[in-house]
Amino acid sequence: MTDDHEHGHPEDPPTWSELTISSWVLNDRVQKLHASIESNWDPLQRSACQTAAGRALWRHVTNDVLAELLAGETYLRSFYEKIRKDRLNHAREISGVILAVRTLWFDSKLETAVGLLNNEALQIVLLGAGMDTRAYRLNCLTGSHVFEVDFPQVLQMKASLLQEAMKSMDNQQKIAVKAKALISVEADIRGKDWLEKLQYSGFIPEKNTVWILEGLLYYLSDADAIQVLKTIAAHCSLTPTVLLADFMNKPSITLSNPNFQFYSDWPDQLLPSLGFSDVKLSQIGDPDAHFGLLHDPSNMFDKLRSIPRSVEVDPDDGTPCCRLYLVQASGSPSKNTCISP
Ligand SMILES: C[S@@+](CC[C@H](N)C(=O)[O-])C[C@H]1O[C@@H](n2cnc3c(N)ncnc32)[C@H](O)[C@@H]1O
Numbered sequence: 001m002t003d004d005h006e007h008g009h010p011e012d013p014p015t016w017s018e019l020t021i022s023s024w025v026l027n028d029r030v031q032k033l034h035a036s037i038e039s040n041w042d043p044l045q046r047s048a049c050q051t052a053a054g055r056a057l058w059r060h061v062t063n064d065v066l067a068e069l070l071a072g073e074t075y076l077r078s079f080y081e082k083i084r085k086d087r088l089n090h091a092r093e094i095s096g097v098i099l100a101v102r103t104l105w106f107d108s109k110l111e112t113a114v115g116l117l118n119n120e121a122l123q124i125v126l127l128g129a130g131m132d133t134r135a136y137r138l139n140c141l142t143g144s145h146v147f148e149v150d151f152p153q154v155l156q157m158k159a160s161l162l163q164e165a166m167k168s169m170d171n172q173q174k175i176a177v178k179a180k181a182l183i184s185v186e187a188d189i190r191g192k193d194w195l196e197k198l199q200y201s202g203f204i205p206e207k208n209t210v211w212i213l214e215g216l217l218y219y220l221s222d223a224d225a226i227q228v229l230k231t232i233a234a235h236c237s238l239t240p241t242v243l244l245a246d247f248m249n250k251p252s253i254t255l256s257n258p259n260f261q262f263y264s265d266w267p268d269q270l271l272p273s274l275g276f277s278d279v280k281l282s283q284i285g286d287p288d289a290h291f292g293l294l295h296d297p298s299n300m301f302d303k304l305r306s307i308p309r310s311v312e313v314d315p316d317d318g319t320p321c322c323r324l325y326l327v328q329a330s331g332s333p334s335k336n337t338c339i340s341p
Contacts, residue, residue, distance in 0.1 A: 019080045024069055024165045033160055034072035043259055044219055045154050046075075048130030051215055053079040054099040061100045061293065063137060065174050069165050070131035070158060092296040098324060101284050104291045105326045106214050106244055111140045113242040113328075117208040118143065124179075125149065125198065125209060127189055127228065128216035131158060135179040146179040147203055149194065152186035159184065190224045195231055205238050213245035218253060218260045225262035226274070233275035236331025243276060243329045251312055251320035265309070267327045276329035289326055 024030060037049060053075035056067035068076060082095040114122060122144045126132050129148035135141060148155060165171045185201045187194035199205065211232050217225045235241045245267075248256075253263040264270050268281040282289040285301030294301055304321055307314060312321055 019077065021073055021076060022068055024168065024171055025071075025073055025076070027164065029164050030069065030161060031073065033157060033164065034074065037072065037157060038074065041153060045151055047215070047219070047259070048150070048154055049075045050079070051099065052131035054096040055103055057083060058096050058100040058103075061291070062103045064103070064133055066133045066136055066162070067131065069161055070133070092299050093294075093301075097293055098284055101289055101291055101293055102214065102246060102324070102326065105282065105289045106212060107134070107138065108288070109244050109328050110134070110138070110210060110212065113210045113244070114140045114144060117210065117240055117242065121145065121204070121207050123147065123203060123207050123209040124212065125203065126212045126214075128213065128219070130154060130215070132212075132214070134212075135177055135182040136175065137178065139178060141179040144179050145181045145183065145202065147183050147185050147198060147201060149185040149187055149189065149198060151188060155184045155186055189228055190220065205235055208240045209235060210242045210244065213243070215246065217245060217262050218248045220262050222262050229271070229274050233271075233331065236275060236277075237333055240332040241330060243271070243327075245327050245329075247325045247327060249309075249321070249323040249325065252322040252324065255320055255322060264325075267325050271327065271329045276331050278331075279327065279329040282326045284324060284326075 034049075037046065049071050052064075052067045052071035055062045055064045056071050056076060057079055059065065059067065071079075079096065085091075086094045110124070114124075123146075124134075124141065124144050125147045126134070127149050129150045132148065135146040135148070148158075162175055166175050181202075183201050185194075185198050185203075187197045203209075213228070217228075220228065229243075229245075232241070232243055247264045247267040248260065249265045250263045253260040268279045271279045283301070283305055284290075285294055285299070285305050303314070304323060307321055309323070313319070314321055
């Protein structure tokens with residue numbers, strides 16, 4: 001990774017010829033904080049750093065300059081190793097491309113939603129925010145209150161890493177919050193009190209809200225995932241609401257990671273049944289989920305899109321059809337389609 005990427009454009013070809021890690025990541029105090037993540041966090045919490053590492057290594061696309069600091073050296077090195085192997089093996093897809101597309105899809109849908117719902121006090125709630133940096137990254141959030149909800153350890157560590165980096169004058173501009181307000185809400189969303197904690201932190205149920213559930217739902221049990229979605233759906237009857245979320249299908253859950261639980265093969269049917277309307281589903285490679293990043297003409301995403309969604313195994317080669325669905329849904333009191341949790 002070179003500094004050129006910081007000023008790069010999505011169409012710039014990535015040059016992952018070597019990994020260089022910035023001095024703010026190699027700083028002793030930052031290294032100590034990351035060492036405590038290694039010793040004390042469980043795999044669920046550590047997924048926040050893994051995701052940040054992917055976004056850091058695809059920074060030429062994601063523009064996420066803070067991701068490197070939040071990911072830490074260990075995760076940067078191990079993700080980089082995957083990318084290096086993919087390139088050596090001339091893989092059709094380079095590790096992290098899904099993450100890069102997913103990040104850009106959420107960014108672009110969030111920007112559109114902010115434009116549509118815009119009012120003085122738009123609220124953005126990031127459930128399972130992890131090392132998300134949208135509050136620092138996106139100019140469209142200057143009028144919005146951003147609530148980051150995650151486990152206490154994750155949010156406290158994120159704050160400590162950012163504070164440590166702030167001590168250097170050079171970093172202060174990178175760490176300036178763009179959102180009108182950024183509020184941390186320490187909560188376990190499997191519990192019954194997370195909404196109460198959100199409200200206690202200043203969230204107002206009657207104000208227009210965009211909910212972002214990125215890289216989260218599949219870590220929850222079926223019951224917890226449905227309960228969270230129902231809780232959000234209940235807000236549609238109070239105020240215009242937009243939900244942006246990604247869903248894995250069954251083969252993705254089964255194959256990839258023992259921590260994955262919840263899946264939905266048909267989120268476009270599930271969400272209306274919970275009370276959302278205007279559900280739009282995209283797959284990686286669709287015109288709104290491509291971003292010029294799928295270069296190989298025989299890339300697996302185009303192949304998957306050519307196979308009906310009801311098919312679980314590729315009839316040509318017997319490989320499971322692992323899909324990630326990017327879904328936007330909305331609701332408003334006038335549509336009167338939402339039900340209570
Ligand atoms: C894969 S990371 C994704 C983080 C972030 N949304 C992103 O895309 O960078 C999943 C995040 O969800 C959080 N998370 C998972 N289960 C949670 C729960 N029950 N309550 C609060 N946060 C949770 C984890 O701590 C982690 O930060």
